[in-house]
């Protein structure tokens with residue numbers, strides 16, 4: 001099996017049990033062994049496979065990569081892309097970049113918080129959605145933009161939220 | 169795939185691709201840039217294919233998918249060649265009709281062409297559209313007009329021939345001299361002359377050197393680099409290899425942000441193609457120069473766009489800046505001499521080597537030659553990606569290319585240079601877009617984000633927005649930035665809530681000066697700029713918030729209530745339906761009223777009113 005950067009966003013089934021997922025992550029680490037400075041890339045892959053990066057998993061990665069846990073944890077906590085909390089099935093990123101902010105993204109966030117009944121950074125009780133904000137997703141021409149998983153929704157208005165969520 | 173060993177192989181590929189394409193009478197360049205993808209261009213593309221099948225046009229018309237053609241706000245779009253007719257706002261519903269009208273009836277489906285909002289006229293030919301007329305495309309050349317996922321398509325436009333010329337006919341020093349003479353300045357924000365940087369890289373002595381492409385594009389509100397990578401990934405690769413050859417680096421990295429999955433995907437495919445053809449990881453064109461290129465994906469930290477943090481991040485660490493000196497060209501990535509350039513900088517290199525420095529200096533102005541790509545966004549009609557000669561007056565960009573402000577609103581200011589930059593006001597709208605002219609106005613060229621703001625925008629709130637951003641993104645390594653940005657944010661939050669104190673403006677100026685002088689890296693050193701610039705030009709707005717408890721733009725909720733002008737109100741009830749707190753009362757066809765005690769100043773009524781009868785006013789304290 002070839003594991004590489006391109007597979008990072010794959011949609012295949014990464015195995016269902018924790019053991020299978022850990023085994024896959026282990027393989028991934030071995031594949032990166034000879035590359036200098038690959039910790040961040042390994043964490044990306046691990047998050048893709050496991051969904052998030054709980055402390056247990058960070059320990060596993062640290063051990064397998066022969067690095068102190070403090071180093072792994074330091075990196076995980078530095079970058080906003082890594083999450084140590086379980087995430088919903090889908091992640092909603094409301095863009096709060098300049099272009100989207102100027103076009104009313106703040107209202108959109110409030111409307112989504114209202115609609116989903118959770119604050120930014122939280123998961124809905126049915127574990128369906130995580131609500132998050134992003135710093136410019138590069139769709140500024142379509143502001144305000146919302147990214148649900150990897151799909152970008154353009155010019156979303158508070159009134160269009162229902163239609164958008166229904167697709168998931 | 170056959171390997172490329174010499175220029176004859178390149179010519180052969182070019183000839184084959186061109187004759188394959190030449191079999192068709194028409195080509196459809198179908199925009200598959202990320203903007204258009206998010207407007208459902210895949211369904212429309214399917215519609216094009218189905219229509220071509222149905223109408224039996226497959227021998228006559230060839231559709232190719234290209235990168236972003238620039239006019240993102242009107243997507244999905246397509247360009248029909250050779251007649252250069254541009255169709256916008258396509259959908260699965262109208263695409264069949266457009267295809268039939270154009271290719272079967274032989275007529276232009278005019279109603280689906282670009283419409284000038286002022287004259288109401290339809291403009292079918294892309295060259296006549298004001299958005300494109302004044303542009304000069306060098307870094308964006310081929311973006312929107314070549315197949316992004318075929319190396320053959322790039323070679324057919326002359327791609328990699330420049331690399332061949334440089335490697336077989338020029339010494340590294342000659343390459344550097346050409347770049348020096350072009351006076352190309354870095355497009356990532358700093359504006360440092362690229363040739364001078366490369367000379368330093370070239371002169372550094374080491375067993376291993378690196379060249380790094382900065383594709384972190386952290387400025388929120390900018391998407392130029394993404395468009396270049398997605399539209400012409402091979403041009404970037406060619407530019408990086410040329411840089412590697414010039415400075416003597418055999419290994420390169422592209423550091424790209426995780427928020428750009430499509431760009432990552434297209435670039436890694438392009439790297440695979442180049443490798444399969446022998447352009448990477450093998451001696452190039454029979455010489456002994458060989459180069460390898462690897463992608464590193466970021467993980468969401470603005471500071472990683474700063475070059476020393478970026479190197480930390482590539483090494484797999486927390487992206488905290490390093491103390492300079494040593495400069496990267498002395499001891500950079502893994503302690504080796506390293507040269508870092510921005511995506512757009514590299515994208516200019518093949519053109520400069522191909523056409524020589526004279527070809528490039530034809531554009532722009534003394535001290536800053538060539539062109540600059542801008543991402544136009546905000547309250548502007550034609551939001552998208554543009555490339556113009558350096559020195560073009562901003563008015564031309566906002567009014568002609570951008571088509572003015574949405575809804576005919578009045579221009580108040582443009583934020584240039586993102587969180588490190590400043591604003592250019594309506595009074596200065598004729599400023600030439602040039603490094604030094606922008607600095608003189610308290611803004612900066614930055615990486616090219618240009619956000620147009622209408623009179624509905626509160627400048628204090630805008631400053632708060634940027635401070636919120638940098639405060640959140642400050643890595644925390646140095647005290648000035650970590651604590652200074654936090655204090656400045658607190659003051660701004662206070663002011664926008666109507667709780668400002670009388671010496672807050674002075675305190676912001678003082679704090680700003682300290683952070684600017686003492687922060688460790690560019691993030692902190694430039695963080696106060698949006699505040700300093702808005703105080704310079706909009707001090708009255710700050711004072712209105714602090715002393716009158718009034719937000720002139722009606723944006724700061726805590727300070728605003730809305731009021732309906734009974735003379736203008738037509739009683740359509742729309743505002744009543746939109747009001748979240750039931751603060752509006754009134755009967756159909758009768759003037760409505762807002763109850764100031766219930767109004768929370770959200771502005772939902774304001775944006776729903778069809779006749780502009782609603783205005784923000786000052787909230788009276790009780």
Ligand SMILES: Cc1cc2nc3c(=O)[nH]c(=O)nc-3n(C[C@H](O)[C@H](O)[C@H](O)COP(=O)(O)O)c2cc1C
Pocket residue numbers: 353354355356357358359360362382383384385386387470471472473474475476508509510511513615689690691
């Ligand atoms: C906080 C901060 C963020 C930056 N972000 C970027 C970025 O996203 N992209 C970029 O090319 N340069 C960025 N830069 C500038 C880089 O440090 C560096 O100057 C640039 O990549 C050099 O390339 P150039 O000479 O081709 O412009 C940033 C600088 C700072 C201080």
Ligand code: FES
Pocket residue numbers: 095096097098099100101135136137138139140141143144145388389390
């Ligand atoms: S600011 Fe929202 S996509 Fe750029």
